Amino acid sequence: MSFLIEQFIQLLVFLNGIFGSLGWAIIGFTVLVRAVLLPLTVSSIKAQKQLRDLQPELKKLNKKHGKDKQALQAAQLQLYQKYNVNPLAGCLPQLVQIFLLIVLYRALLDFLNGGLVSDEALQFGWLNLAQPDPTYALPIIAAVTQLLLSLMIAPGAETPDLVSNKSKDKQIKEANEKEENTAEMAASMQQQMLYIMPLMTGFIAARFPSGLALYWVIATLFSLGQQYYISGWGGLTSYYQRLVSRFK
Amino acid sequence: MIAKALIRFYQAVEPFKRRILLTVFGFTTECKHQPTCSKYAEKQITEHGTIVGSAKALGRLLSCW
Numbered sequence: 001m002s003f004l005i006e007q008f009i010q011l012l013v014f015l016n017g018i019f020g021s022l023g024w025a026i027i028g029f030t031v032l033v034r035a036v037l038l039p040l041t042v043s044s045i046k047a048q049k050q051l052r053d054l055q056p057e058l059k060k061l062n063k064k065h066g067k068d069k070q071a072l073q074a075a076q077l078q079l080y081q082k083y084n085v086n087p088l089a090g091c092l093p094q095l096v097q098i099f100l101l102i103v104l105y106r107a108l109l110d111f112l113n114g115g116l117v118s119d120e121a122l123q124f125g126w127l128n129l130a131q132p133d134p135t136y137a138l139p140i141i142a143a144v145t146q147l148l149l150s151l152m153i154a155p156g157a158e159t160p161d162l163v164s165n166k167s168k169d170k171q172i173k174e175a176n177e178k179e180e181n182t183a184e185m186a187a188s189m190q191q192q193m194l195y196i197m198p199l200m201t202g203f204i205a206a207r208f209p210s211g212l213a214l215y216w217v218i219a220t221l222f223s224l225g226q227q228y229y230i231s232g233w234g235g236l237t238s239y240y241q242r243l244v245s246r247f248k
Numbered sequence: 249m250i251a252k253a254l255i256r257f258y259q260a261v262e263p264f265k266r267r268i269l270l271t272v273f274g275f276t277t278e279c280k281h282q283p284t285c286s287k288y289a290e291k292q293i294t295e296h297g298t299i300v301g302s303a304k305a306l307g308r309l310l311s312c313w
Binding site: 034037038044045048051073090100101146149153193197200219220222223 | 263264265268282312
């Protein structure tokens with residue numbers, strides 16, 4: 001691990017030499033890391049989008065096979081193959097990601113605190129990259145971009161629907177009610193998550209050296225761009241419309 | 249009790265982990281199994297007790313890679 005951290009620090013020092021400024025070095029570093037990961041990212045986001053589109057089909061399968069888990073899995077697999085969905089699944093990639101996350105964090109922190117660069121190089125605009133941002137501008141940007149990302153990946157105002165509520169069958173009515181309840185609960189959970197994460201991002205970004213916050217902001221912007229490229233504005237449109245209609 | 253509290257804690261923290269990974273790397277992975285391992289573990293511990301239930305959950309975790 002320390003070997004990897006060392007390599008990343010070397011890369012940062014190298015980029016610092018090229019750009020002549022630590023701030024640009026961190027921005028270049030972020031873009032570089034994300035560019036390397038781009039192929040993985042694109043295929044994974046595409047698969048996620050397909051999965052979301054296939055959700056009704058998956059629900060049908062769930063109903064059809066119910067308790068027979070093996071048949072359900074086989075049917076799901078068939079569905080995925082039919083639509084050529086290949087979601088990146090399993091915890092191994094996540095473990096690698098978490099490991100890399102720690103490496104990146106340590107490398108950036110060591111780099112900023114290690115006295116490897118001069119004090120002038122640490123100055124980036126109004127920021128001293130080794131210190132938290134005293135103006136709170138960067139934390140606010142971090143929170144706002146995170147909120148935009150939240151809204152974009154939020155499923156928006158989709159409501160699940162199985163059989164129309166007009167049906168006289170009592171069982172169907174009950175099933176619909178139950179489904180609405182769980183959907184509402186999931187939606188409210190997501191609603192909370194929608195705002196908690198940006199708030200936490202802002203607070204944490206205010207405490208950390210602004211070099212780290214800068215990295216986070218650039219990474220978020222990159223994610224925003226990717227998300228837009230692959231699935232458009234997503235939930236952002238419905239939230240925007242709701243907001244507009246409220247002020248009409 | 250403790251095992252279940254740990255599972256609940258994981259479930260509460262999991263969305264944040266997802267979001268952090270999504271922000272930094274641009275993607276995360278989906279669960280391989282349905283229901284998710286943590287839900288499965290909860291159920292197994294309720295039905296079979298902490299020791300047997302945890303062992304079953306561990307077996308399932310190991311089959312996800």
